[in-house]
Amino acid sequence: MKAAVIVFPGSNCDRDMAVAFERAGADVTMVWHKDTALPQDVDIVGVPGGFSFGDYLRCGAIAANSPICQSVVSHAERGGYVLGICNGFQILTETGLLPGALRRNAGLKYICRTVELTVETADTAFTSGYSVGQSIHIPIAHHDGNYFVDDAKLAQLQDEGRIAFKYADNPNGSVADIAGVVSKNRRVLGMMPHPERAADEGHGGTDGVAMFRSLMDQLATA
Amino acid sequence: MKARVYVMLKNGVLDPQGEAVRHALGSLGFDGVEGVRQGKVIELDLAEGSTESTVTEMCEKLLANTVIESYRVELMG
Numbered sequence: 001m002k003a004a005v006i007v008f009p010g011s012n013c014d015r016d017m018a019v020a021f022e023r024a025g026a027d028v029t030m031v032w033h034k035d036t037a038l039p040q041d042v043d044i045v046g047v048p049g050g051f052s053f054g055d056y057l058r059c060g061a062i063a064a065n066s067p068i069c070q071s072v073v074s075h076a077e078r079g080g081y082v083l084g085i086c087n088g089f090q091i092l093t094e095t096g097l098l099p100g101a102l103r104r105n106a107g108l109k110y111i112c113r114t115v116e117l118t119v120e121t122a123d124t125a126f127t128s129g130y131s132v133g134q135s136i137h138i139p140i141a142h143h144d145g146n147y148f149v150d151d152a153k154l155a156q157l158q159d160e161g162r163i164a165f166k167y168a169d170n171p172n173g174s175v176a177d178i179a180g181v182v183s184k185n186r187r188v189l190g191m192m193p194h195p196e197r198a199a200d201e202g203h204g205g206t207d208g209v210a211m212f213r214s215l216m217d218q219l220a221t222a
Numbered sequence: 223m224k225a226r227v228y229v230m231l232k233n234g235v236l237d238p239q240g241e242a243v244r245h246a247l248g249s250l251g252f253d254g255v256e257g258v259r260q261g262k263v264i265e266l267d268l269a270e271g272s273t274e275s276t277v278t279e280m281c282e283k284l285l286a287n288t289v290i291e292s293y294r295v296e297l298m299g
Contacts, residue, residue: 058287065284094287101289103231106238148235148290173236 001026001219005046013049020196024212033066049086060090082188089190100149106173110143116168129214136207138193145192147174224298230261
């Protein structure tokens with residue numbers, strides 16, 4: 001599996017994400033935001049967490065219009081895989097690859113702690129290593145993780161089984177407790193929690209490992 | 223010429239910052255504040271001859287996220 005991790009000014013989870021991919025056996029290339037092309041034959045693009053462009057204007061808005069993001073959108077439109085975590089999720093909603101938007105947390109506070117998530121679908125390459133209804137513990141660290149979609153779009157996400165993860169105890173006001181969603185073709189996942197920060201015993205938890213392993217299993221055989 | 227763009231959360235989208243301001247006003251003794259919405263004002267210095275439709279395009283592409291925000295453009299000559 002070949003993975004590319006995008007680096008924006010202000011990204012701070014890019015190396016953690018690269019390590020998580022590498023541990024799962026992927027070849028990882030770091031790609032600077034001013035690059036216009038992804039490395040050839042990339043299977044999956046990781047859009048990492050952080051504070052790209054200082055969260056100026058809106059979280060993810062400037063990054064979504066950076067040169068490399070055009071290539072990320074094309075990659076997704078060709079059926080390529082994309083994983084956006086935290087700021088990466090915000091960027092993917094800003095590009096339109098994923099529906100909805102992330103607003104300021106309902107309690108207005110930046111929240112940094114490990115939360116319990118429920119796996120809502122195992123029918124994606126990202127989540128096939130989990131079982132539906134499984135409870136996992138993954139850290140969150142965000143100020144703008146309050147997911148919004150309108151009622152019609154929410155109904156569509158539910159009907160199509162595109163909600164990947166829900167919060168067991170909603171920390172930020174997200175509509176329908178949503179912590180992560182996938183695209184219509186199920187190959188683009190955006191989530192606020194950080195599976196790459198639960199990928200080593202030293203992290204205090206390893207519930208994120210299954211995501212990177214199942215991606216490896218699915219994409220290595222593709 | 224200048225243009226001013228007002229970006230607000232759409233009606234129906236909860237504005238937690240506006241709510242916090244409303245509470246703060248209440249605790250300062252300002253009664254009767256029934257709602258507060260907080261938005262952004264963006265001022266643009268534009269070359270002469272720029273059109274409102276260009277500014278609208280800027281709003282659609284970058285300045286506002288139309289999933290949750292509405293915008294209004296004011297040209298100021």
